[in-house]
Amino acid sequence: MSKVYTITSGKGGVGKTTATANLGVCLGQMGKKTLVIDADLAMGGIATVMGLAETYVTLHEVLGGKVNAEKAIYSAHGIDVMPSGPSIGGFLSADPNKLEDVVEGLVKGYDYILIDAPPGLNKYSLAPLRAADEILLLVTPDPTAVEAAAKLRTVAEVMEAKVGGAIVNRVKRTSLLNRLFGGKSARNVNVEEKLKVQVLGAIDEDPAVGEAVRLRKPVVVHKPKSPASRALRGLAAKLTL
């Protein structure tokens, strides 16, 4: 059975694109047929993280009604990727409300579809919530990120969208206590209280993530043994349960 997850946050820059691309690659490495869709129509970065060369036909053209979805799918690191385009014209002609239908048309061909959402609370960030079976709220330990995600959680409730869990990114596992209790540190319990949802896992603050982006590679490919890569693999495994 196929499953569609949208990775979202209230606050920007918390690591959605990094997590979406890398979780997708991990699912591919586990033998799952996976598609990652870049629904950040204005500022999409999935193509960069996945190391795709220039892509001329993208989700912009699909949502603009110019091409069929299949034409905007590329393969990289063992999975399929539908990037967003770099052009302002393409962005302006893309209708985010068509995303749900596009995903519905593709879902049969995949075990997993992961959608990278833009931050904020507007028609562009809400359309990916409607297209998902489950929403994953990505936060950092920063209280402003958690509070912004809490707002989005409330909106998801109103939209009757299912929130499947939270992911805490950029966690500094310095104390032995944190290392011992991993996903259930005091900090995670606090996130669970605020977001009223289970924390599926934590991803370490890891310099390998930035290095990988600079090389236009997913970190799980660039440094598979780094702390962030190990955490991302564990999270991907959890998504398949």
Ligand SMILES: Nc1ncnc2c1ncn2[C@@H]1O[C@H](COP(=O)(O)OP(=O)(O)OP(=O)(O)O)[C@@H](O)[C@H]1O
């Ligand atoms: N676990 C991590 N360790 C270190 N750096 C990280 C980690 N996760 C993300 N980053 C860095 O944080 C920055 C933002 O990441 P990313 O682009 O994935 O966030 P985003 O939530 O998609 O942003 P936006 O809201 O703008 O779409 C990038 O420079 C990335 O390399």
Ligand SMILES: [Mg+2]
């Ligand atoms: Mg992003």
